[in-house]
Amino acid sequence: MPDAIIIGAGPNGLAAAIHLIQHDLSVTVYEKEASVGGGTRTRELTLPGFRHDVCSAIHPMARSSPFLQSLPLGDYGLEWIQPEIPVAHPLDGQPAGALYRSLDETTDHLGKDGESYRRAIAPFLDAWDNLLPDILAPFSLRPRHPLLMARFGLQALRSAGGFVRRFKTPKARALFAGLAAHGILPFDKTATAAIGLVLGIGAHTVGWPYPKGGSHSITKAMAAYFESLGGSIITGTAVASPDQLPAAGAVLFNTTPKQILDMAGEKLSPDYARKLRRFEYGCGVFKLDLALSEAIPWTDERCRKAGTVHLGGTFEEIAASEDDTAQGRHPERPYVLVAQQSLFDDSRAPDGNHTCWAYCHVPNGSTKDMSEPILNQIERFAPGFRDCIIGRHSMNTVAMHAYNPNYIGGDINGGKQDITQLFTRPAGLFDPYHIPDTHFYICSSSTPPGGGVHGMCGYHAAESALKQLSAGSIK
The missing domain is CATH 3.50.50.60 (FAD/NAD(P)-binding domain)
Structure with missing residues (x-):
């Protein structure tokens, strides 16, 4: 035994x-x-030779x-492979937002919101190795670094909606919305700023590798x-x-x-x-994998250099999408996460071809096919994208649950x-x-x-x- x-x-x-x-x-x-x-x-x-992460x-x-x-x-x-830019976030009619590995490059890119971003992120970068074990742990009355944890908690326990009030530009607000939406919760909920902070800090400490x-x-x-x-x-x-x-x-x-x-x-x-x-189980996901004849033709060059691209437009659009999902509705313009690993890993697709990994949030147990809303969001920021598709595979929440019994109703967070x-x-x-x-x-x-x-x-x-x-x- x-x-x-x-x-x-x-x-x-x-x-x-x-x-x-x-x-x-x-x-x-x-x-x-x-x-x-x-x-x-x-x-x-x-298709044969196209390797997709399930x-x-x-x-x-x-x-x-x-x-x-x-x-x-x-x-x-x-x-590990590090893309040139960890994450990009395109917007209609203006330059995309981006998180760079360099904090200085990111703050310069964010313009008049750069210093606000620096004040939120910089205090935790050098201390991240000390802080992260407390964050990735159960509740404790005696964290290893109580003052550092308290300082982080003052920011992390805020709602995402409250946190972004420090930002004035659509670019900075949308960029944080894309990070916070990984939590799969409405932006008015307590502590929805936490995942955005963790992922933002991660971009500057370890990157967003695969x-x-x-x-x-x-x-x-x-x-x-x-x-x-x-x-x-x-x-x-x-x-x-x-x-x-x-x-x-x-x-x-x-x-x-x-x-x-x-x-x-x-x-x-x-x-x-x-x-x-x-x-309680949370919202589910609808997953779409695509085989492409060429790389996604993003309008903004930053998106062509990013391993991850967040789609959904402005903070307000993404907030509405996440609220719809939590209320049991399927948004017409969902928040979409896109990964394009084949840009930097040629083992993922045959020579000259590429893969696209994408999903959006849906109500738990949803059986609706969200392929078209996802494709529309990509086409919105990459005109001509549909012409690149040579193969596709989709999974609704039922298929996700069948793939992994831990994904109850498509909830990938347990x-x-x-x-x-x-x-x-x-x-x-x-x-x-x-x-x-x-x-x-x-x-x-x-x-x-x-x-x-x-x-x-x-x-x-x-x-x-x-x-x-x-x-x-x-x-």
């Missing part, structure tokens, strides 16, 4: 497995699919993750390193009910509360099970990330990872710090399990 088993071989499950085996535990990982990966798989979705694509959080950066993943094939060959390179490297330490990964094996749970000293679920209730509900206390049933579910998700406990009175733990994005490829949910869950082990409660 292994000391610990992990259910689910996505980034968080593999992070938990690695941390446990680094402490001399025997660990086995179970994955229902034929390969590891979760939200980081790369496949030929459209879910996650751009990885500032993986590149800055305290745990992932402590691992020798470069020795196992992980190679792995050569596709996002699958991240989890392939993690799996190879884990196996080099003596760990075991069993793929093609589903664990979906109590009678399928293997025996182990500790069981870590890289799943959302819904699957935990299915797999282990009878072993949970009624109070805890009730809390899991009340856990649950709504509003202020009530941000720090102590999923059940409001000081140790959000340990399921009380059991040898079970949750290591998925349904725990702090939530969605994103950073592995920190898995790391903290493993830490919780190790504390129980040292107290003699596991074996």
Whole structure:
């Protein structure tokens, strides 16, 4: 019997497995699919030779993750690519906004809003390595750097709508809207400025890179390193009910509360099970992958140099789009995230061709085909784009959920990330990872710090399990 088993071989499950085996535990990982990966798989979705990331694509959080950066993943094939410009945001009839790696270049680009942007971002750049471990952690009354965390919190706990009042130009306001919209929440909600700040700071500290060959390179490297330490990964094996749970000293679920209730509900206390049933899932996504005969013909040259392009126009347009989605409506002009990895990674498409990765936000469980609204938004800022399309593949929320059971109703964040579910998700406990009175733990994005490829949910869950082990409660 292994000391610990992990259910689910996505980034968080593999992070938990690695941390446990680094402490001399025997660990086995179970994955229902034929390969590891979760939200980081790369496949030929459209045409042969066109390699598309099925879910996650751009990885500032993986590149800055305290745990992932402590691992020798470069020795196992992980190679990062930095686009010339991390992110661009086109606007109608005026130059696009852009975040550059250089803070000075960004402030110059933002003109009269440059100094306001500098005052918001600069205080955290040199201290980012100290601050990030507190940000990517569960709620604590004693953060490692309390004054620094308090200073960051004064900005991050604001709504995105409140935060952008410091900016006067449409360019700066829209640029921050594109960052904040990654949180998939209306802009009037508390703490919606947080993700915008984290991603903005990330652009100047680690950039917005992506792995050569596709996002699958991240989890392939993690799996190879884990196996080099003596760990075991069993793929093609589903664990979906109590009678399928293997025996182990500790069981870590890289799943959302819904699957935990299915797999282990009878072993949970009624109070805890009730809390899991009340856990809220957020809006979903509609995903569109395209094979292109040439690069996207953006009107603005900055967009042709960016790894990521945010579409949706002004702050007000994006705010309306996110509010529509939260209210169960499908916006005619949605906020669209576009990644164009093949501009800087020629392994993604045949010579002369390119890929386009795009998605928009939709109501949870939506079955509406949003291909045309997405294509319209790209064509809006890249006239002639449709003529470049030679293949396409789409996934609505049902298809996203079928691809990864953690994407309940198309929610790629493992649950709504509003202020009530941000720090102590999923059940409001000081140790959000340990399921009380059991040898079970949750290591998925349904725990702090939530969605994103950073592995920190898995790391903290493993830490919780190790504390129980040292107290003699596991074996």
